[in-house]
Amino acid sequence: MPKTILKAAAGLIVLALLMAIPKYVESPYALHMMILLFLSVSMGQSWNILGGFAGQYSVGHAAYFGVGAYTTMMLMQAKQIPPWIGVWVGMVLVVAVALAIGSICFRLRGPYFVLASIAVAEILRLSAINLTTLTNGAEGILVTELPAFKIGERVVTDFSTKVPFYYIGLFLALLTIGITYSVQHSKLGYFFQAIREDQDAAHSLGISISLYKNIALGISAVLTSLAGAFYGIYVGFVDPPTVLGLDVSVQIMLICIIGGMGTLWGPVLGALVLVPMSEALRSNMVTDLLVRVGLVNADSKVGLFLKENLAHAHVLLYGILVVLVILFMPDGLMGFVKKLARRRKQEAV
Amino acid sequence: MAILEINHVSKFFGGLAAISDVSFSVEEGSIMGLIGPNGAGKTTLFNCITGYYPPSKGEIFFNGRRLNGLDPDKVCMLGMVRTWQKVRPLAKLSVVDNVMVGALAHTSSLRIARAWAMDQLKVVGMEHRADFIAGGLPIGERKKLEVARALATRPKLLLLDEVMGGLNPAESDEIIQLILDIKKHGLTQMVIEHDMKAIMRISDRIVVLTSGEKLMEGTPQEVVSNPDVISAYLGESHA
């Protein structure tokens, strides 16, 4: 048992540190990075439940992310409904979308499911572009002012700094980790994994395949929509490509795949790797570093080229990472770490 | 009393009959052997009974309940479970987790399911393997795992599809003993097996299928002394 106690203690310390960060860190950039990290953790973790545990690779999770983001933003802009109420509407809508998708796609296995999930997300993206009266089309929705969050008459926060977003993000990340943990440690987790490993065998053992696939999709979709809504209000802007595009779906999957699917900490690890990497590229940190180390002259052709283009290269990095992970560590970083640990144990024996 | 009744069941695939007009019933507490040359329709019959594809014609009754068109999970919840000729372990899960999946059919408590699963592993003599990853087991143990997992769903009727296929004589003997032990606990079984000696030892009655039709039904003695059966089998081994 001391191992469990140790683990719990470590968890509490990390949690206390995370709670305390905004008290001591004032840099908005640092907080922004943390918020992105929380967002990525919750996106990856949401996908993990369906893709990692139940084995249904959705390449259309942008559908749920986008519906969550759009609903909240639309209600805020058109009807002045505050996001903490709009989020619930978004969740209801997402469940409806998910059930529709589930009833179509879950009759199909393997590649067909992947194709159908993409098609649905694309239909939603194109609809968002075309339903201009509802969504403002390709221009997207911009909401700059968030209403203050009050309990009774007391203003809890007016969202003027990044701190409230930090705590919402943290809450969301913890929520998704908590839900994954409880799924993993319940009948649901066992049934999901049985379906992932062998659908026919699972069926013969009394598991209703369509019911449990839909439950996995439902949980996954609702959590993804929460992340989407949070993204919307945090950035203050949504448009079809940024919340409904194929890139979004791929990014959601990637977090999980790089970290390790079907594990509790895989998506956390994936986010820890992906977010700093893509931010480093986006903010030209890599070029600056190369210049500072003296590898590249800032004013040379190469330096200028890097400065101009490397900022856009984070998707290229995603591509390279996916290829490397699939070819060399199909179980993700978690699987890789576990394998190393096992090898060390064997050597010690 | 008959626990399973098969009445004039046929199954067609694109006009071809994989099973045609097969009828028999299985007595509660007995072991029914199902034999026949390759392609006789034995596994197809299992698939029909357990709901993987509904029969094209005829009816199947289990404990007096009509099964036609019922999904495999519903069939399992009613108390009938099958194993697979080509074993289907949940490869990335541990042995005990595999069996727990079966046990969770009737409980939501992981603690109860784990205890029940361990009991089943003891029945097949694999409790020492509980924490192994199922995908890494040798074939003999995979077959036993299939049986333990099926037993964990608390069946009234167990359908075993060639659990001795690919095993060496010692392993086969263990399985025979296991089947007889399970019978002692009052569980009805229906067994597909290629090994004639084994099937003669364990079965109370035997149904012989050839080309989708029932050739005969009887006690092991009646089956071995039937010239049609012998020629059907000789026909196969000489082919």
Added chain:
Amino acid sequence: MAVFMQSLISGILIGGVYALIGIGLTLIFGVMRVINFAHGDILMVGMYLTYLAFTVLGIDPFVSVLITFPLMFLFGGFLQRVFINRVLKAVAQNQILLTIGLGLIMSNTVMLIFTSDYKLITTSYSSSTLKVGGGVSVSTPLLISFLITTAITAVLYWFLLKTDTGQAIRATAQDRDAAQLMGINVKRMSIIAFGLGSALAGTAGALISPTYYIFPQVGAVFTLKAFVITVLGGMGSVVGAMLGGILIGVTESLSAVYISSGWKDVVVFVLFLLVLLFKPSGLMGKSRT
């Protein structure tokens, strides 16, 4: 009526190019059972090759097919040898992810080189039309590309049916293990199939480049369309892909006229879902019951 005929004809013409894309995908799927999510990106690479040939060497886009086809064949063979070959036995999902990753690398590398600006190839005939009669006219570049498509498809068909290599490819598609037992070099057939599939996609890219904007992300749309086409036609069926391509071309063209051009892709995807729902084996495929 003239409007209907007009959009029907242009639908069929563009459908010819779609068929080429679909045949490429279905060939790869047939031989390797791999769904190539980089198919549209391969097409995009073909478009940029054509663009380079046009701007640097001054070669007409339709003539440049003679360069694009062999280059893209080599490119596809390379992809198969170095990447795809390693995941042939992996679960379908991992194959899909690998090709998605390869597609991302292609589109973003192209973006690094050419920026994400839209490029145009303007030829003397880019916007010229031929009057057919009855108020119906046909876009010249579309007509030329359709004729080239037809020729390529005919040659491909002959190749698959009549040559030894073509028959070996078909045998591999039918039963990989049996083909191997019969002494067919399955690995080589896979490389040829992926090369051919890529060459067809790249050629399609070359053929549409006089009438389409060229940009790094253009592939995604075509990947999706290629899936729709092959699923409609039945995965692995060459004839099915041809019909599927024409069907999608006509559907798009008609819904652009009678619904709106913004919704034409939605119509295609909805059609796709309906097929998946009611006839997942495809319109040409045998149903399995």
